[in-house]
Amino acid sequence: MILITDGGSTKCDWILMDKTGNVVLKTRTKGLNPAVVPEENIKERILANKELLPFLNKITTVDFYGAGCGTKTPIQLLTNILSEIFSFAEISVNEDMIAAVYSATLEPGIVCILGTGSNSCYFDGKIIHNGIESLGYSLMDEASGNYFGKRLLRDYFYKKMPTQLAIDFENRFNLDPDEIKTHLYKRHNPNRYLASFAEFIFTSKEVNGYFYKLISEGMLKFIEYRILCFKESQNVPIHFIGSIAHFSEDIIKECMKPYNLELGKIIRRPIDGLIEYYKQHKLQ
Numbered sequence: 001m002i003l004i005t006d007g008g009s010t011k012c013d014w015i016l017m018d019k020t021g022n023v024v025l026k027t028r029t030k031g032l033n034p035a036v037v038p039e040e041n042i043k044e045r046i047l048a049n050k051e052l053l054p055f056l057n058k059i060t061t062v063d064f065y066g067a068g069c070g071t072k073t074p075i076q077l078l079t080n081i082l083s084e085i086f087s088f089a090e091i092s093v094n095e096d097m098i099a100a101v102y103s104a105t106l107e108p109g110i111v112c113i114l115g116t117g118s119n120s121c122y123f124d125g126k127i128i129h130n131g132i133e134s135l136g137y138s139l140m141d142e143a144s145g146n147y148f149g150k151r152l153l154r155d156y157f158y159k160k161m162p163t164q165l166a167i168d169f170e171n172r173f174n175l176d177p178d179e180i181k182t183h184l185y186k187r188h189n190p191n192r193y194l195a196s197f198a199e200f201i202f203t204s205k206e207v208n209g210y211f212y213k214l215i216s217e218g219m220l221k222f223i224e225y226r227i228l229c230f231k232e233s234q235n236v237p238i239h240f241i242g243s244i245a246h247f248s249e250d251i252i253k254e255c256m257k258p259y260n261l262e263l264g265k266i267i268r269r270p271i272d273g274l275i276e277y278y279k280q281h282k283l284q
Helices: 039-047 072-085 096-104 145-157 163-172 177-185 190-197 209-227 243-247 249-259 270-282
Strands: 002-007 011-017 023-030 061-066 090-095 109-114 118-123 237-241 262-267
Touching: 002 096, 002 270, 011 270, 023 039, 039 072, 061 072, 061 096, 072 090, 090 096, 096 109, 096 118, 096 237, 096 262, 096 270, 109 209, 109 243, 118 209, 145 163, 145 190, 145 209, 145 243, 177 190, 209 249, 243 249, 243 262, 249 262, 262 270
Parallel strands: 002 061, 061 090, 109 237, 237 262
Antiparallel strands: 002 011, 011 023, 109 118
């Protein structure tokens, strides 16, 4: 049996398939990004999922695709943990960008992730090319959940948020400054904490003028820094993966027009595309 995992900072999707491609189990754990989740918590989060436990010794392959898994140290860390849990399985750990590409296209294109964090790459049909090294939520991650959460907090405390929206924001979240600073500087997963505020935008019944401006500014920055950095951007479709992209499709289209960019697929959950990729190309 093969276990495919798409892991982000907020959540982690697990798909268990048999050798014929039938999905045996779909389940979810908390996020396992090794850049922000302490090592001791990673194993704990996996084993907390009771649906996985009966299959631990039956799994022969674990293909893990995760945020924060683009360098040797976190790859080795997760490989060691997964090898301990799935003791009869061959373990492969790769960055989430590979899963995003597999779920979106087999043809040349630019693939973008807009989730808790953000990233992009150019796929030439065979090889993934990372244009810019990602430095995470504190310095980059334009148009991500944590980017928009940060913008909301800044606008609220700088009194730039429209009055009624500020009242709604206060009613929905704990905005005590000490509470916010504790989460940001003393607790784990500050990027996930910031991204939780972005729900204020993307669960709204309508995209009002303030939200439209906020999303547009973030998307334009993402295009400038993470799409136009690829010279191929004028000649290939641009695919987007993640909930932020799913809820912002119309604004993404508008932001791409001035640059004459071609919008490709927008996929909310990459794990669904990943299942089809494995059925067609890995399990044949």
